[in-house]
Amino acid sequence: MPINRRKFYALCVLLASMVFIVSAGAEELGVPSESPILVVAGNITNTNKGSRALLDRRMLEMMSEAKIKTKTPWYTDEVEFEGVSFPRLLSEVGSTGEKLLITALDDYSVEIDIDDLVKNKAILALKRDGKNLSVSDKGPLFVVYPYDSKPELKNEKYYARSVWQVRRIEVR
Numbered sequence: 001m002p003i004n005r006r007k008f009y010a011l012c013v014l015l016a017s018m019v020f021i022v023s024a025g026a027e028e029l030g031v032p033s034e035s036p037i038l039v040v041a042g043n044i045t046n047t048n049k050g051s052r053a054l055l056d057r058r059m060l061e062m063m064s065e066a067k068i069k070t071k072t073p074w075y076t077d078e079v080e081f082e083g084v085s086f087p088r089l090l091s092e093v094g095s096t097g098e099k100l101l102i103t104a105l106d107d108y109s110v111e112i113d114i115d116d117l118v119k120n121k122a123i124l125a126l127k128r129d130g131k132n133l134s135v136s137d138k139g140p141l142f143v144v145y146p147y148d149s150k151p152e153l154k155n156e157k158y159y160a161r162s163v164w165q166v167r168r169i170e171v172r
């Protein structure tokens with residue numbers, strides 16, 4: 001089939017629009033269909049409620065691709081956590097910041113450099129040993145580090161950054 005110049009341009013425009021639609025879709029955060037369990041605020045570009053990003057369990061499960069198998073100060077045996085890596089979470093919300101203020105249901109909060117979370121491969125865990133973390137078991141969301149991966153993580157500094165019952169993250 002001969003392709004003339006007109007057809008070639010039309011094809012280019014079509015391909016360019018397809019690429020545009022796909023990439024725009026990738027940045028779309030979506031909206032929660034259940035009660036949100038996490039609010040992300042601050043320096044983010046992908047929002048779904050005013051200036052904030054509200055995420056329900058389903059949305060977080062879609063992003064959940066990270067696992068950490070480790071011993072911890074909280075359980076006798078080694079456990080396996082499953083959840084969302086910080087690079088994934090922060091790309092979904094379009095983070096433009098450098099630090100996170102992570103706040104829990106009991107109002108405990110801690111500010112952590114994003115670089116530290118990423119370098120040490122911390123995750124925002126949704127599950128432990130295949131089961132959703134309940135509020136009575138440090139859920140629904142728990143910041144965990146792979147404590148067994150480096151001696152410096154088995155330390156009060158990192159235990160204090162292991163925020164359980166997380167409900168809000170402010171990107172600063």
Ligand SMILES: Nc1nc2c(c(=O)[nH]1)N[C@H]1C(S)=C(S)[C@@H](COP(=O)(O)O)O[C@H]1N2
Pocket residue numbers: 074104105106108156159160161162163164165166
């Ligand atoms: N939600 C919440 N997470 C928290 C804390 C807290 O008080 N509330 N304390 C932190 C500190 S200082 C430490 S050392 C560990 C201790 O966890 P534990 O109290 O279950 O031993 O959790 C961290 N995460």
Ligand SMILES: [Mo]
Pocket residue numbers: 156159160
């Ligand atoms: Mo602590």
